[in-house]
Amino acid sequence: MIDRSISGKYAVVGVGTSEYGNFPDKDDFHLAADAFAQAIDDSGLDKNKVDGLGICRVPHYARMAEIIGIQPRWTIQMPPHGRMSGISILEALAALDAGYADYVTLLYANIGRSRRVQYGGEESPSFWDPWGFTSMGALHALLFREHMEKYGTTTRQLAEVSVAFRKHALLNPSAVMHKEMSIEDHESSRMICEPLRLLDYCQINDGAVCIILTSAERAKDLRKKPVYITGVGAQDSLINGSLPQDDFWYEALNKAGSQSYDMAGVKPEDIDALMAYDNFSPTVLFTLEGLGFCKPGESGAFVEGGTLSLGGALPTNTDGGHLSNSYMQGWALNVEAVRQIRGECGARQVPDCEIVQYAAATPCTRSIIYQAM
Helix, strand or coil: CCHHHCCCEEEEEEEEEECCCCCCCHHHHHHHHHHHHHHHHHCCCCCHHHEEEECCCCHHHHHHHHCCCCCCEEEECCCCCCCCHHHHHHHHHHHHHHHHCCCCEEEEECCCCCCCCCCCCCCCCCCCCCCCCCCCCHHHHHHHHHHHHHHCCCCCHHHHHHHHHHHHHHHHCCCCCCCCHHHHHHHHHHEEECCCCCHHHHHHHHHHHHEEEEEHHCCCCCCCCEEEEEECCCCCCCCCCCCCCCCHHHHHHHHHHHHHHHHCCCCCCCCEEEECCCCCCHHHHHHHHHCCCCCCCHHHHHHHCCCCCCCCCCEEEECCCHHHHHCCHHHHHHHHHHHHHHCCCCHHHHCCCCCCEEEEEEEEEEEEEEECC
């Protein structure tokens, strides 16, 4: 069981993001250092006090520490998978709670666009795709096809996800996509892996993200209003991790979501904004059902009419998400949660935003509740 006593004991005190785009002249370390500098400035923290370092998709922890000039007493290097953003934040909480560090910096960097990194389509199967699913897009296409056949969900309903997130990206100066999109644009876009189209896929770019966490007591002495983590939940789905999840991650989402709601003392209806991992647009529909925002099979109808847009019942991925901001594998979504609660999002700000949830429907499902206190 997750220790409920940590609810509200730790907070995010600094966030930073590099530019997103195509930067062949910069490597992972350079981009991560940019994000770190921004997060340090955001927090007002003396970087010499940073004594915890977690990195993801950065080549080496020792070189990263050397470049940014810190001497941590706790260090962890995570694998490069998207599920690691939520996992890393929970690991940071554990390190803080155990006294292994007082101020933990988490760094993520991606140079997938400039280096033309392939996220699927290899000819020979590997550990992650023994059954020939060398493309995660193909796997999610199969999942959504099952959802269509089982529940009658349509691609026009699916388009509501991409359209809502593009509307948010238009309000975000940092987003890579600033071209308007309609449901008709979605429906006429190029088919990639039926029934998923080009506009159902995330935006792979170069970029980096930094998140700094500390205790609630230490947070009070820093520059920005602390954003507290009041609930966390976790559930893996590894027994069939190499196969499509025939329940659309429903059980894992339900368990992780329930844990985080119970710890925070909130319910789905209390959430002011949702940050849902959107590697592909169907993942958002699955997330809504698993967390209890709607019943299984009803997510298509739930999102119709702008539910996920600003001004809708559940503003979701207000920075544009992976589909229109940039594919930072969940990390930027956690930063957006913090900025929303701080009220720093300008034209895309959710009014009176006090509770934001991050959730990732992946083989390692995580849910995090961020809250103003």
